[in-house]
Amino acid sequence: MTKPLFIRRASQLATLKGSSQKPLAGDQMKDLRIVEGGSLWIEDGVIISVGADEELAAKHRSQLQNAELIDADGCLVTPGLVDPHTHLVFAGTREDEFDMRLNGATYMEIMNSGGGIYATTKATQEASEELLYKESAARLDQFLLQGVTTVEAKSGYGLNLETELKQLRVAQRLQNEHAVDLVSTFMGAHAIPREYKENPDAFVDLIIHEMIPKVAELGLAEFNDVFCEHGVFTPAQSKRILEAGLDHGLHPKIHADEIEPYEGAELAAEVGAVSADHLLKASDKGIKRMAEKGVIATLLPGTAFFLMAESANGRKMIDTGVPVALSTDCNPGSSPTLSQQLIMNLGCVKMGMTPAEVLAAATINAAHAIKRGHLVGSLEEGKQADVVIFDLPNYKRLQYQYGVNHVKRVIKKGRTVVHQGRLV
Ligand code: NIG
Ligand code: FE
Numbered sequence: 001m002t003k004p005l006f007i008r009r010a011s012q013l014a015t016l017k018g019s020s021q022k023p024l025a026g027d028q029m030k031d032l033r034i035v036e037g038g039s040l041w042i043e044d045g046v047i048i049s050v051g052a053d054e055e056l057a058a059k060h061r062s063q064l065q066n067a068e069l070i071d072a073d074g075c076l077v078t079p080g081l082v083d084p085h086t087h088l089v090f091a092g093t094r095e096d097e098f099d100m101r102l103n104g105a106t107y108m109e110i111m112n113s114g115g116g117i118y119a120t121t122k123a124t125q126e127a128s129e130e131l132l133y134k135e136s137a138a139r140l141d142q143f144l145l146q147g148v149t150t151v152e153a154k155s156g157y158g159l160n161l162e163t164e165l166k167q168l169r170v171a172q173r174l175q176n177e178h179a180v181d182l183v184s185t186f187m188g189a190h191a192i193p194r195e196y197k198e199n200p201d202a203f204v205d206l207i208i209h210e211m212i213p214k215v216a217e218l219g220l221a222e223f224n225d226v227f228c229e230h231g232v233f234t235p236a237q238s239k240r241i242l243e244a245g246l247d248h249g250l251h252p253k254i255h256a257d258e259i260e261p262y263e264g265a266e267l268a269a270e271v272g273a274v275s276a277d278h279l280l281k282a283s284d285k286g287i288k289r290m291a292e293k294g295v296i297a298t299l300l301p302g303t304a305f306f307l308m309a310e311s312a313n314g315r316k317m318i319d320t321g322v323p324v325a326l327s328t329d330c331n332p333g334s335s336p337t338l339s340q341q342l343i344m345n346l347g348c349v350k351m352g353m354t355p356a357e358v359l360a361a362a363t364i365n366a367a368h369a370i371k372r373g374h375l376v377g378s379l380e381e382g383k384q385a386d387v388v389i390f391d392l393p394n395y396k397r398l399q400y401q402y403g404v405n406h407v408k409r410v411i412k413k414g415r416t417v418v419h420q421g422r423l424v
Helices: 028-032 052-057 061-066 095-102 108-110 117-126 129-145 161-177 200-218 235-247 264-271 284-293 301-306 313-322 338-352 355-361 363-367 395-400
Strands: 005-010 010-016 038-043 048-052 069-072 076-079 081-083 148-154 183-191 223-228 251-256 276-280 294-301 325-326 387-390 407-412 415-419
Touching: 005 052, 005 387, 010 038, 028 355, 028 387, 038 052, 048 052, 048 313, 052 061, 052 325, 076 081, 076 223, 076 395, 081 363, 095 108, 108 200, 117 148, 117 161, 117 223, 129 161, 129 407, 148 294, 148 363, 161 200, 183 200, 183 235, 200 235, 223 235, 235 251, 251 264, 251 395, 264 276, 264 284, 294 313, 294 363, 301 338, 313 325, 313 338, 325 355, 325 363, 325 395, 338 395, 355 363, 355 395
Parallel strands: 005 069, 010 076, 081 148, 148 183, 183 223, 223 251, 251 276, 276 294, 294 325
Antiparallel strands: 005 038, 038 048, 076 387, 387 407, 407 415
16 A cells, blocks of 8 residues: 555646546637646545645545645646657658758658658568667657656558557557556558559458457557548548448547548548547538537647648637547657647647647547546546646646746656656
């Protein structure tokens, strides 16, 4: 039995209470359920009480002597941040392509000439499982140092069964050994391998008949994602792949309308996807259909920023009633960032979201986007004690002072894992 943990008198305790069943939508995203001077009582990794300091001190009076105390005076306390869309497990980097893009080449041109996703696929196929683990764990450390306590990780740099499984095993090992919680997504449909260029449907068949059944049988993923994009997977192929995943218990996700409008948002609504991600070029009709079906829009403003494209219209999506989540899209090509805090700033500056909305998008809605809303993403009784203490007096300062890591302490399942800028 570890000691109870009492985090006391936060200048703002952003609880996001009351949203464990469903993501926040519309005006609900503005209400962070803040308790000023609020405190948290934690036992065995679980939040036991949340609220005014005096109330909690009275309620737990008999255990006070024995508790570990953390003074959060002057600090903002939030749920652990959640990143619901990353390509965490990969080998190699692509700074030369960044240079090519700055000299005028486009993302798709680079990919179609064998770079882009193909370059990372080659590096990932060639990398040992141990190297992949080490490099991914180092990235995960950075996420944690910046306040992220749950991360989704996709495969998709294998494009053959062996390497896809290798990536997913690395994610599984990280889930077992790293403090950050991982949620795995199979994304064999990330690109058409070059040897299938003349017959892409044969690769779709391989995904459907071999990869998905194997991944499901081994229990290596919960979600199934596809890059539905002109020149990659068509909406018809994407639909087949997502439906095949559903037949094997994998929940659908979709990289939708990123580079060109392709009715990806409409498809997400049609197949009942948990989330549609990117959506830079989503149609008004698609956004409306997502709102009707409750599909979460996972927006990735770091990708638009780094590809020098116009961001998705987060403002319009929220106003239409779509629940919005935010994510880094961490990957070596279109968004090599490891900072969910930077993404939150971009959410405000580039997508017209307010500081309250971006905090909701990076916590409870992000948790719902990976089906973890019942477990994390808010500070309420019974939930996992994943907590961030920021060295800031209020949540607006978090997005306002950008490009700085404001984390003072990170608590994961009731245990301090980051303190004073270091992993402990
Ligand atoms: O989400 N759009 C497709 N996939 C990734 C990029 C992958 C890469 O360039 O390596 C994305 O942006
Ligand atoms: Fe992505």
